[in-house]
Amino acid sequence: MAIQASLEISIRLFTESDEDFKILCSLWGETFPKWTVDGDLLRNILHHPFLSPQGRHFIAFHPAPSDSDSDSTKAIGFILTYLGDEGKKGYISTLGVLPEYRGKGLGSLLLERGMAGLRVAAGEKTGGGKLEKIVIGSETPRFWPGLPVTFGEDVKTWWGRRGFKKSNGPIIKDLFKDIRTEVVPPDVKDKVERVVKEKGLRFSPWDERGYEKCMEKQGANFSWAKAYAVLAASNQYHEVMVAFDTETNEQLGWTLMCGPEAIVKDMFAFMPISGDVAFGSDGQVHGEGTGREERKIGLIAAVGVDKKARGRGVGLAMVVRAMENLKERGVEGVFIDSVAIRDFYEKLGFEMRWEYESWELVGGGEGKGV
Numbered sequence: 339m340a341i342q343a344s345l346e347i348s349i350r351l352f353t354e355s356d357e358d359f360k361i362l363c364s365l366w367g368e369t370f371p372k373w374t375v376d377g378d379l380l381r382n383i384l385h386h387p388f389l390s391p392q393g394r395h396f397i398a399f400h401p402a403p404s405d406s407d408s409d410s411t412k413a414i415g416f417i418l419t420y421l422g423d424e425g426k427k428g429y430i431s432t433l434g435v436l437p438e439y440r441g442k443g444l445g446s447l448l449l450e451r452g453m454a455g456l457r458v459a460a461g462e463k464t465g466g467g468k469l470e471k472i473v474i475g476s477e478t479p480r481f482w483p484g485l486p487v488t489f490g491e492d493v494k495t496w497w498g499r500r501g502f503k504k505s506n507g508p509i510i511k512d513l514f515k516d517i518r519t520e521v522v523p524p525d526v527k528d529k530v531e532r533v534v535k536e537k538g539l540r541f542s543p544w545d546e547r548g549y550e551k552c553m554e555k556q557g558a559n560f561s562w563a564k565a566y567a568v569l570a571a572s573n574q575y576h577e578v579m580v581a582f583d584t585e586t587n588e589q590l591g592w593t594l595m596c597g598p599e600a601i602v603k604d605m606f607a608f609m610p611i612s613g614d615v616a617f618g619s620d621g622q623v624h625g626e627g628t629g630r631e632e633r634k635i636g637l638i639a640a641v642g643v644d645k646k647a648r649g650r651g652v653g654l655a656m657v658v659r660a661m662e663n664l665k666e667r668g669v670e671g672v673f674i675d676s677v678a679i680r681d682f683y684e685k686l687g688f689e690m691r692w693e694y695e696s697w698e699l700v701g702g703g704e705g706k707g708v
């Protein structure tokens with residue numbers, strides 16, 4: 339689709355300047371009014387020391403910012419992209435165009451620019467290598483882990499026309515549970531206590547002494563060891579629960595149990611609004627007394643049990659202990675994002691908050707976008 343001749347635009351790299359943050363926050367709010375991200379959080383995500391270098395973002399202006407009368411220049415769209423998988427995979431984390439500028443070819447131009455940026459970044463990272471695929475969504479930082487199902491058919495058709503295809507993988511879900519009254523249903527609690535006794539399990543927040551063993555096993559079993567390393571580097575061991583075999587003292591399982599002060603919470607854009615359905619929303623991020631920052635939302639993530647210890651009740655019991663720990667720390671609701679497995683967290687009373695489809699484009703998007 340060609341850009342309308344009447345729409346004089348320019349697209350440039352996001353610079354991380356204060357001015358660009360302001361522009362991006364305002365664009366975000368106008369483009370995705372139902373997916374509020376507080377300005378400070380957006381800034382933290384985009385500035386995150388571990389994430390920022392992997393990101394390449396662009397802003398579109400109308401007319402071009404070189405126009406002598408800068409007051410007449412308006413930011414009208416943006417694209418956030420990240421590079422992952424050692425430069426083999428590109429993420430289109432967010433693509434947004436202001437409602438009044440839609441249907442004029444701007445989204446296609448932004449996509450083309452974003453994919454070109456990803457190809458350059460991949461080449462730099464791999465010494466000339468190429469992207470194997472580009473996916474919609476992001477892993478770290480987490481905006482949407484895929485294409486939100488509620489975005490509807492029009493949006494899917496738009497991506498389909500640009501070569502993206504829905505993959506066969508399962509629908510990804512974000513889950514939430516209000517723990518103000520009970521952490522888990524009484525029958526689940528009874529079962530967990532039985533298992534803990536019978537299998538000889540012990541649970542304890544992580545500490546420095548357990549660092550080496552934990553990291554060794556994380557590396558051997560899972561892809562998310564970095565989240566644990568980031569917490570340890572910030573001396574936030576208490577944001578992790580570890581399951582042990584009482585007899586041998588061996589570490590059997592690990593989960594993040596992050597309260598609102600955990601450093602990794604700044605990787606999750608929608609964690610603060612995940613409780614809106616449960617707690618009721620006044621729609622105000624800064625509403626006095628009722629604002630979102632008043633609600634204490636915790637995060638369970640990167641849940642894993644050593645392969646040889648799976649299927650013995652360790653995982654479920656560990657998540658329950660982590661939720662109890664969060665509640666003791668004043669947390670009122672627990673968010674679990676990007677879940678592909680079914681009927682595991684649901685056993686504990688977690689409910690679906692948002693759903694996502696996985697969409698991808700094979701290759702680096704050469705010649706695609708417009």
Ligand SMILES: CC(C)(COP(=O)(O)OP(=O)(O)OC[C@H]1O[C@@H](n2cnc3c(N)ncnc32)[C@H](O)[C@@H]1OP(=O)(O)O)[C@@H](O)C(=O)NCCC(=O)NCCS
Pocket residue numbers: 640641642643644647648649650651652653654655676677678679680681682
């Ligand atoms: C998912 C995982 C943490 C579960 O730990 P576990 O100790 O093996 O699970 P448990 O023995 O506590 O299982 C308890 C219950 O959940 C069910 N369950 C276990 N693994 C499951 C899975 N992958 N999908 C769905 N249900 C599962 C069990 O069947 C059992 O059900 P029951 O109580 O009705 O008999 C573990 O299999 C694992 O580390 N998997 C790889 C990492 C992963 O996928 N993590 C989840 C990220 S969101």
